[in-house]
Amino acid sequence: MSLVNTEAQPDLLVVQDFSLRFRGAPSDQINRVSFSVGSGKTLCIVGESGCGKSVTSLAMMGLLPAGAAQINSGKMLFEGQAMNLADPKAMRKIRGSRMTMIFQEPMSSLNPVFRIGDQIVEAVKAHSDATDAQARDRAVAMLQRVGIPAPAKRMRDYPHQLSGGMRQRVMIAMALVNDPALLIADEPTTALDVTIQAQILELIRDLQAETGMGTIMITHDLGVVAEIADTVAVMYAGTVVETGPAERIFNDPQHPYTIGLMSSIPQLTGARGRLSTVPGMVPTARNMPAGCRFSTRCPFARPVCTTEPPLVEIGDGHQAACHFAPLEIKLKESA
Known part of the structure; x- marks a missing residue:
C-alpha cells in the first residue's frame, strides 16, 4: 500500500497497515491504518468522535493499558527504526524525548x-x-x-x-x-476560546518552524486543518478512508465521508439554510458492518460495498478507500 509522502527523504514516522483490537471485541477498533509524516511537516488526522483518532495516537505513544489491546497487523517506523510497542522499556526511551504528546485537557494532564x-x-x-x-x-x-x-x-x-x-x-x-523530533497534539485547542486557539496554533507553528519537528495534529475542526495541515488523513470507524495533500482533500474530496464532513462546514456567504449532516452514527466494534465501514451511512452504497475497499491512488499522493473513487468517473459509469 502506498503512503502519503512519496519524497526521496525518509519520513519521520510511518504507520503501515496497522490494526489493533481491544480484548473481548469482535472486530478491530483500528483497521489497517496507514499514514506518514515528515520532519517539519504537519499531518492532521480528522474525523468525528469515536473514529479512532485518539486510540491511534495513544498506540503510537505506547500508552494503551498493558494487555488491553492486541496488535493484529502492521508496523510503525520512527526515524527509520521499527517501534516495539509491546516493550514498555523501549517505548520509554523515545516517549517524552524523541516523540511527545500534548493532550486535549491540560487541567487533567497536569498534576x-x-x-x-x-x-x-x-x-x-x-x-x-x-x-x-x-x-x-x-x-x-x-x-x-x-x-x-x-x-x-x-x-x-x-x-x-x-x-x-x-x-x-x-x-x-x-x-x-x-x-523532540515528533509532536502529537490531540485536540490541543479544545475548550479554549477562539482567540486563545489562534494563539496556541500560531505558537505550535512557530516552534515547528524553529525546530524542524514533525507534527501530528488530531482534530475534528476543519478550520484548524485548513490553517495548518500539509497533509490530511481522514478517519472513520477506525480506518483511514482518505489521505493526501491538504489542498487536494479540500478542493477535491473523493470519499463520501469526506464529502459529508466538508458539506457540514457553515458558509459565511450565500442563502441561509440548515447545515448538511451525515445521517446515522459511527458504528461500534460490536456492530461493525462488513466491507466498507461507511456503507451503512453512504448515499452511494452498492452491493460491492460489502467487500473492504483498498486505499487507491487518485493522483499526487491523494488516496481514497472507496470502490467508486474517483467518484466523478466511476459513479457515472455505474449509473
Missing part, C-alpha cells in the same frame, strides 16, 4: 498537587543527565519560549492558578523541553 516548574523539571531529568539547576534553567527558558510572562516566578505556580490558555502553554513547554 494538580505539584508546581508547574517541578513537573517540567521532572520531564527534563527523566531523559537527560542534567543537574537540578540545569533542568530548572531549561524549564524557565522553555516557559519563556512559549510566551509565559515572568517564567521564573510562574515556575512556583500550581495548575489551578493559571488560565486554560496558560495551562496549555505549560503543556506545550513540557512536551518540547527535550527538543
